[in-house]
Amino acid sequence: MRVRFCRPAPLMALVLCWMALAVQLVAQTPGNTQGFLRDFSKGPSWFPTFFRPYQSQPIFPTMTENSDRLHNLIHDGKLELSLADALALALENNLDIAVQRYLIPISQTDVLRTSGGQAARGVQGALVPGGLSSGALGAGISAAGSGGGVGSAGGITGGGGSVNIPSVGNFDPAVSFNFSWDRASTPLNTAAVTGINNVTSYATAYGGTYAQLFPTGTSYFVSLNGQRQSSTSRNLVFNPSVATRLSIGFNQPLLSGLGIQSNERFLIVARNNTRVTQETFRLQVVGTVVQVENTYWDLAQFQENVKVAEQSLAVSQRLYEDNKKQAEIGTLAPLDVISAESEVAARERDLVVARTNLQLQETRLKNLLSRKPDPQLDAARIDLSTRMPEPRDADIPQLENALSNAVTNRPDLRQAEGNLQNQNISVSYTQNSLRPALSTFAMYAGSGLEGNRLDLLGRPDPAARGGASDALGLTFGGDFPEYAGGLALNLPFRNRSAQADNLRAQLEKGQLEVGLQRSRNQISLEVRQAIIGLQQGKAQVEAAHQSVRLARETFDAEQKKLAAGVSTSYNVILRQRDLTTALYAEVQAVDAYAKALVEMDRAMGTSLDRNGIQFEDALAGSVTKTPTPPFNVRGFTTEGQAGTR
Numbered sequence: 001m002r003v004r005f006c007r008p009a010p011l012m013a014l015v016l017c018w019m020a021l022a023v024q025l026v027a028q029t030p031g032n033t034q035g036f037l038r039d040f041s042k043g044p045s046w047f048p049t050f051f052r053p054y055q056s057q058p059i060f061p062t063m064t065e066n067s068d069r070l071h072n073l074i075h076d077g078k079l080e081l082s083l084a085d086a087l088a089l090a091l092e093n094n095l096d097i098a099v100q101r102y103l104i105p106i107s108q109t110d111v112l113r114t115s116g117g118q119a120a121r122g123v124q125g126a127l128v129p130g131g132l133s134s135g136a137l138g139a140g141i142s143a144a145g146s147g148g149g150v151g152s153a154g155g156i157t158g159g160g161g162s163v164n165i166p167s168v169g170n171f172d173p174a175v176s177f178n179f180s181w182d183r184a185s186t187p188l189n190t191a192a193v194t195g196i197n198n199v200t201s202y203a204t205a206y207g208g209t210y211a212q213l214f215p216t217g218t219s220y221f222v223s224l225n226g227q228r229q230s231s232t233s234r235n236l237v238f239n240p241s242v243a244t245r246l247s248i249g250f251n252q253p254l255l256s257g258l259g260i261q262s263n264e265r266f267l268i269v270a271r272n273n274t275r276v277t278q279e280t281f282r283l284q285v286v287g288t289v290v291q292v293e294n295t296y297w298d299l300a301q302f303q304e305n306v307k308v309a310e311q312s313l314a315v316s317q318r319l320y321e322d323n324k325k326q327a328e329i330g331t332l333a334p335l336d337v338i339s340a341e342s343e344v345a346a347r348e349r350d351l352v353v354a355r356t357n358l359q360l361q362e363t364r365l366k367n368l369l370s371r372k373p374d375p376q377l378d379a380a381r382i383d384l385s386t387r388m389p390e391p392r393d394a395d396i397p398q399l400e401n402a403l404s405n406a407v408t409n410r411p412d413l414r415q416a417e418g419n420l421q422n423q424n425i426s427v428s429y430t431q432n433s434l435r436p437a438l439s440t441f442a443m444y445a446g447s448g449l450e451g452n453r454l455d456l457l458g459r460p461d462p463a464a465r466g467g468a469s470d471a472l473g474l475t476f477g478g479d480f481p482e483y484a485g486g487l488a489l490n491l492p493f494r495n496r497s498a499q500a501d502n503l504r505a506q507l508e509k510g511q512l513e514v515g516l517q518r519s520r521n522q523i524s525l526e527v528r529q530a531i532i533g534l535q536q537g538k539a540q541v542e543a544a545h546q547s548v549r550l551a552r553e554t555f556d557a558e559q560k561k562l563a564a565g566v567s568t569s570y571n572v573i574l575r576q577r578d579l580t581t582a583l584y585a586e587v588q589a590v591d592a593y594a595k596a597l598v599e600m601d602r603a604m605g606t607s608l609d610r611n612g613i614q615f616e617d618a619l620a621g622s623v624t625k626t627p628t629p630p631f632n633v634r635g636f637t638t639e640g641q642a643g644t645r
Contacts, residue, residue, distance in 0.1 A: 035060040036101055036619050041111035041274070059105075063621065066370050066377070067092040074380050079366075083296055083386040087611055087627040089369040090292045091285070091618050098371070100284040101619060107277040110270040117170030117213055120266045125280035126273035127419040127512075129426035131505040132265050163484040165249040165441035167219045167257070169211035177208045201231040202240075215260045220250035226468060238451025242471040249443035249484075255435040261425070262432045269422045276418035278615075279411040285618045286411065286607045288368070293598045293629075295365045300388050301591035302358040308583040309351040315576055316340065316347045323569050336569040343573050350580075386629070388590045391538040395597060402527045402604050409605025410523055416516045423509045430502035437490035445482040448474030523603070530596070530603040537593035544586035551575070551582040 038060070044052035070089055073080055091097065107123045114120050122128040182203045188196070207225040223246070230240035261268065320340040326332035362382050370377060389395075397405075407413065450466035474480065492498070555575040561567035601607040608615065612628035 036105060036621065037616065038105070040105045040108035041115075043112055043115075063098070064371055066372060066374055067622075069623070070370060070374075070377065074376055077380055078383045079377070079380040080383050080385060081296075082384075083293065083629045084627045086292050086296050086365070086369060087289060087613065087629065088623045090288055091613065091623050091627075092621055093369055093371045094288050094292075095371060097285055097288050097618065098621065100281050101621060103277040103281055104274065104619065107270070107274045111267065111274060114264075114267040114270040116172035118266070120270045120273070123273060123277055125415060126276040127422045128266075128269055128273070129423050129505065129508065131426035131430045131501050131508075132269065163443060163486065164488055165251050165443050165484075166488075167213065167217070167251045167253070167439070168221050169213040169219050171213055171215070173210060173212035175208065175210050178206065180205045196232065196234060199231055199233050201229060201233075203227055203229045213263070215264045217253040217257045217259065217263050218250065219252075220248070223247040226471065228468065238449065238453055238466070241449060241451035242466070242468050244448045244468070244471040244475045245445060246447075246475045247443060247445040249441065251439055251441045253437070253439045255438040256433055257437065257439075259432065262429055265425050265429045268425055272418055272421055272425075276415055276422075279415040279418065281619065282411040282608070282615065283415065285613070285615075286602060286605075289607050289611060289613065290598055290602050292365075292368050294595050295361070295368060296384070296386070297388060297591050297594040297598070299358070299361045299365055299382065300384050300386075300594075301587050302354065302361050303384060304388075304587040305354045305584065306351070306358055308580060308587065309347065309354040311583075312576065312580045313344070313347040313351050316344045316573075319569065319572060319576070320344050332569070339570055339573060343576070347580075388594045389597065390590075391541050391593055395600075396531060396534045396538070397600070397604070399528070399531060402531060402600075403524060405604040405606055406523050406527050407520070409609075411605065413516075413519055413523060413605075416512070416519050420509070420512045420516055423505065423512050426505040427502070427509050430498070430505045434495065434498050434502055436492075437488075439488050440486070441488065442485040443483070445484075446475045446478050447480040447482070448472060449480075450474065526603040530600040533596040534593070534600055537589070537596040540589040541586075541593050544582070544589040547582045548579070548586045551579040555579045 044055075044057055046053050067089070069085075069092060073085055073089075103123055103125065107126060110120045110123060119133060120128050180203075182205070183200070184203075185198065185200045187198045205225070205227040207223070209221060209223040211219070211221040213219040224244070225247075226242065226244040228240055228242045233239070257263065320337070320343070323332055323337045323340045327334055327337045365382065366377055448471035450468075450470035452465050555572075555578070558567055558572050558575040562569065562572050598607075601610045607613075608618075610630055612625070614623075614625055617623045617625065
């Protein structure tokens with residue numbers, strides 16, 4: 001019984017309707033609204049929008065404008081800035097963070113790529129070991145050619161012979177189609193076969209192949225091919241003839257290339273690299289937070305320096321006015337007036353230097369907190385509302401606790417550990433690649449041949465007509481089957497390339513292990529140095545407070561002695577200089593202590609937690625919860641008193 005296929009018109013109409021619906025749904029798909037929080041490791045779904053995987057997917061727009069928070073903090077020409085506000089602005093606007101923010105979605109695209117069976121492209125700060133590229137995944141669907149074609153159907157001699165089914169395809173299944181038309185005119189040197197001296201043939205061929213590779217290394221293909229041919233030859237059984245062939249084959253590695261880890265090595269590394277890039281981004285955020293905090297405290301120091309310079313100038317001017325009056329009535333030598341006037345000029349110079357240093361530091365801080373220059377921001381003066389912290393015994397952690405926090409929290413340490421995990425994958429894969437390549441394979445094929453039968457005189461027989469449906473019926477019915485199977489062994493003598501890859505992978509692993517231990521030692525050193533810096537800073541601040549108190553008492557006593565006539569104006573100037581120097585040193589010591597606290601948090605890896613910074617806010621570039629730095633209770637003032645925010 002012949003099997004005839006149904007007419008394709010209703011099916012084609014259904015397919016066209018489905019395609020139209022898919023195009024409409026693609027057009028209605030909204031753009032991305034999640035920004036950097038979107039998961040780029042997942043590709044677009046093909047159902048029901050079949051064309052989505054073949055179209056460019058929109059991503060978030062590039063942001064170059066300053067956030068609204070920056071303008072909301074500017075009032076009456078002043079940027080009212082607390083440390084919490086500065087950190088929030090840095091998370092939203094800092095360009096160093098903005099650049100590194102792309103690392104995580106880039107690493108996620110590697111997961112998407114390797115999920116399809118391709119090699120990872122790599123990302124900054126995350127290792128893709130070179131040993132993984134030895135014998136890349138998949139040979140492509142072109143390797144399935146040994147099972148394609150129409151075989152020997154329609155030929156003169158029988159088929160059979162050597163068969164080999166190699167590994168084909170990728171994790172993403174692939175379907176290929178081809179169609180061709182051909183006309184060939186061939187001169188012949190004999191008429192015994194065709195009955196004529198030249199033959200003209202017409203051929204229309206089509207083919208389709210489906211191939212896929214699984215993570216275990218198993219691959220398979222399904223191929224369907226057909227050819228319709230007509231010829232001017234007189235000795236054919238069918239003219240025109242239709243030959244079809246269905247082939248199904250698989251390949252399974254038994255030694256090298258066997259197992260999920262061997263075949264998914266790039267995917268495992270890509271997934272691990274998404275975690276590594278999170279630590280790389282976290283490291284950048286920590287670095288920027290530390291930079292903003294240090295710049296903030298330096299700006300606070302420069303503001304205090306301006307106050308000290310203004311106070312010193314005011315005292316010098318009062319002394320100069322008093323000396324000038326006394327010189328006019330003859331109770332003071334003119335030289336004392338000149339000395340007081342010279343001191344006023346020196347203090348004016350100090351004030352100019354302090355103010356210009358303050359302006360430069362404001363410019364540095366504004367650059368850290370903005371994406372682009374802004375006239376309103378440029379014209380605004382920064383008014384800091386968080387005062388520099390006074391030392392407390394609770395600020396200095398125990399060494400054991402600090403070291404434990406550093407080992408747990410330091411992003412650079414976790415980054416190095418992630419790269420070592422990637423190298424372990426390389427070592428495991430290169431060990432697997434040392435084995436010979438042994439695989440088993442099998443194939444089934446069915447062929448069919450039909451057409452318009454000719455009689456003995458070479459004329460068409462109206463009662464014996466056939467076509468593609470008849471040939472396909474024979475093919476799927478298994479009237480002319482082919483079965484094949486076997487083993488393929490590739491045994492490289494000496495195996496030097498695989499040995500070199502494995503040795504290199506092990507050496508690189510050892511290098512990373514030494515580097516990891518070096519990082520641990522460096523972190524331990526940084527923690528110890530930070531604790532010593534806090535202890536030293538605390539002692540310096542206490543000594544600076546004492547020095548200011550004594551210098552002020554000495555200056556006040558010298559002024560009283562001058563008023564009583566038992567001292568000179570020059571001695572008062574000297575005591576004033578001592579007090580000014582002590583005030584500058586006090587401000588510098590408190591600034592150094594504040595930055596020592598910042599370094600302690602960095603060394604322990606707690607900068608983000610201590611400041612109440614949410615990692616998701618840093619990644620999104622939009623702060624939903626304002627940071628809460630710990631410097632919000634006690635603060636330093638140049639009057640030597642504790643204040644509040």
